[in-house]
Amino acid sequence: MSKHSLGLKKGDDDLEVQVSQSTYLRKQSWKFLNSRKLWWYFPECYDAFKVSGRQAVRRGRKILTGVIPIVASYFLLSFLDRSNLGNARVAGLQESLHMSDHQFSLAITLTFVPYIVVELPANLLLKKLGPKFFLPTIITIWGLVTMLQGFVKSFNGLICARVFLGLAEGGMMPGIVLYLSYFYTRNEMQWRIALFFASASLSGAFSGLLAYCLVKLDGKGGLDGWAWIFIVEGLFTCCWGILSYFFFLDSIDASRFLTVNEKKILITRLQKDRAKAPIDETFSWAEVMQSFASPHVLMVVLAFFLSGTSAFSMAYFQPTIIKSFGYSNSLTQLLSVPPYAVAFIWMMISSYVSDKYGLRGLTISFCALIGLVGYILFFVAEASQKPLKYTSLFLSITGIYSCTPPLLAWISNNSAGSYRRATSIALGCVGANLGGICGTWIFPSSESPKYRTGTIINIAFSCGVIIVTIINLVYLRKVNEHKTKNSEKILSKYKTSDNNMDFKQNNSEAWQELGDKHPNFTYVY
Template sequence: MSDFRTKKKSSVEEARVEHIESYGETEAKTIVASHELTTDTSTDRKAEAQLRWKIDLYVIPTVALLYALCFIDRVNIGNARLAGFERELGLKGYDYNLVLSVFYIAYIIFEIPSNMACKWIGPGWFLPGISVVFGILTICFAFVRDLKTACGIRFLLGVFESGLLPGIAYYLSRWYPRNELAFRLSLYIVMGPLSGAFSGLLASGILRLDHFGSTRGWQMIFSIEGIITVGCSLIAFFTLTDRPETARWLSQDEKDLALARIKRERVAATEVLDGFDRMKIIRGIANPVTLSTACILLLINITVQGISFFTPTVVRTIYPLNTVISQQLYSVPPFIVGAVFTLFFCGIAWRFDRRNVVMLVGAVITGIGYAMFLGSSSTATSLRYGATFVGAAGSFAFGALCNAQVSANVNSDTARSSAIGFNVMLGNIGGLIATWSYLPFDGPNYRIGNGLNLAAAGIIVVIAVLLEIWMNRDNQRRELVDAEQVLSGHNLQEAQDLEWKHPEFRWRL
């Protein structure tokens, strides 16, 4: 990595002159120093590839495990339902849907504040900390005895789980540039469908036990899985590195390269981790791509969370004569297919540095799956079971793709944290809707739930096409803008606060 710090004088001199004209001598020095660093990194592709591989090995496993545990602790209530949870608590009518809904109410309320707290505290402490708490709450859920207590604990579970998915997405944006981010996000998002599959396998294994301590039946699912979460989260305090500068496993040259990889994408940026800035927070949320992508995530989350919570219920209507353990096992394969296609779609997005068109294709596949279910009769068991595979294949990648798209189309670290938080917050409104999409009276055809998912997929197709057209046209318009004229009279801070309105900013498709 000896070539890393070698200067490219002509390029640096051009940057110096350009920024003196725009910002003045003092502020230009800071930008030029960044320009030197970001220019040098492009000369050593081998060093960058080695660094990327090293980050993958040290960062991804811990966050993937935390998200897997989070997802299991969220959806295991679907497995518990098959094991008698509703019957023992005396739940009737829509009580089960209510228990699911309060989780998402908390999730939505605390999404943006949690991501702001993640930036303030630091992901290295924040992410393991909230994981320990929601693990403890999962254990507590094993001892609920009535609807009110169940709703209370699920609400608290939503409070503490709300920070994990957007927090990890924000955390990974500290390590990876935009073209690499979608696939790395998929490496933890894929733990959602894998955990959904594993949750069914784990529940079927746990239910074979006579008891675990003082817990029996469905209670064992929560107590055992909660203990596993707490144990792994405590270990994460020691394995999760907050940011490149504090990574003991990186050399100084590697730390500089890691920072330069991020900085070179950020228009007018002089630092990777900026302080809180109200204007940047607002611009991160009021970004047209953030708003559009968040709507897409809202719509697809109706499907994703519906699959997560109700697949065991749907499988029970397809194979009503099977044993509970058999029904649990039948709920596993659709999640595995969803996991495979998550990696496939995000790998394509990484290869071509395109996310919007991949979401368009995923929405079409999802719509086909629900059209299959709606067009079949209750006796067409193989077709209906196959439809659950198609729906899962098209939908699970959106969590990674949407967060990557939002992250790619903001500039500063502060804007990124607010944009990702807003994206996931709006997305989880879809999760709230999903809790009421599969209602008891609507089985076994579930025309309301499946029709809603089909309609959502269709709307996503429309949004994705319109967004693709608008981003291309706006980039063409920006090419005709005189950046020097627009920036005249702006100091460095004012130029940074422009965010996506900066004349040199370009939308990333």
């Protein structure tokens, strides 16, 4: 078979080739197209043949160049600007503003309340306005709020700043997950979520190092060291939000890194992965409300709450816990770094395995088990066993932080169409932030250095994550079997008017009404 026998001419980019499903063409054309690197002339052949690993990697790298670094930087700054209150506390914030432990916990809590309020409407707004406008705008706003936080002079001023910070940041996490679903298939999502969420682990490490440096500015400009933490981090966030707008990738079609045929292939992959469910459809409140009635969504939301309680309690109180070992403020900031660095490495490894083998539920359970071992170790260790207690933080932070990427991937993977997916993702983030509210109250300073209440709650909640995840895994498997056995019955109302069995399985009406309940949609577990 030669190039001329297929009718190829140089520069003939719009050539349409009808590929037979015969055994001969499936073997010979595959060899020919691969050897000549002509896949871009044959985007319509994607469903008939596998794409070579080299070309798949090349396309993935192009998309990665335009998407992942931006969202990772957004989330890193989001987590940094939200959790730097813990570093500021160690640097003297609580004493400067004459705050009690109760008031400090209240300041953290009131950050999460607006988060919960805005997450769902923010995701629906992102669908309307587009991610290119929405995401850079909110990062610029919260950067400004963070910077102004460095000038507060009272507890009331801090509360006001934290509320506005929550309003601005609330749409970030669900917005990023929804945004990634515009580019990646379901079995690619967790690795990409881990790439941006791992920046939370890096921010935990980075915030300690940055705080260590910034507190040395104590007294400069008449400001305390803790104030400089907010001012410098907020200023950088604000500037990055403005700058990033100019090279933010809005969609596959808008990509400057992809050819026309590459765009066709990537869009085809998304449609095929979602069983031909429409990527975009008209807005429907009924579709939004179905997420609230989906058992698998609600179970993941519960797991989000349980893991969120543990994760946020560690984010805010890990520096305080380390300081209770008797270390200086500077050494405390430095010792807060290594557990997050280890969490970053494990998060990437577990996410790669989860995507490769499709093990969402088992990955969540195993990571929660690691966190559980860490909490138990902290609980049984004596106050004098500082190395053992510090080691337990590596396990607890690594395990519980690594639960979030598979949870986000799971709730996104098992929701269709796009508005239902936007709603489900937002609900998951609401659950996590409700856990954040709970987590702010479970480590009172009066229980230092054992922190029995917080440790027992985190042990119980880690067990809860494992139990809920296993129940959901079994449930999804049963639902898949039910949909397969009852496909014709489920789709009977969508059959054609001539009463034959040519069901309109792929029309927009059936997909919009059924969503992920459609028999052609397979749940990931």
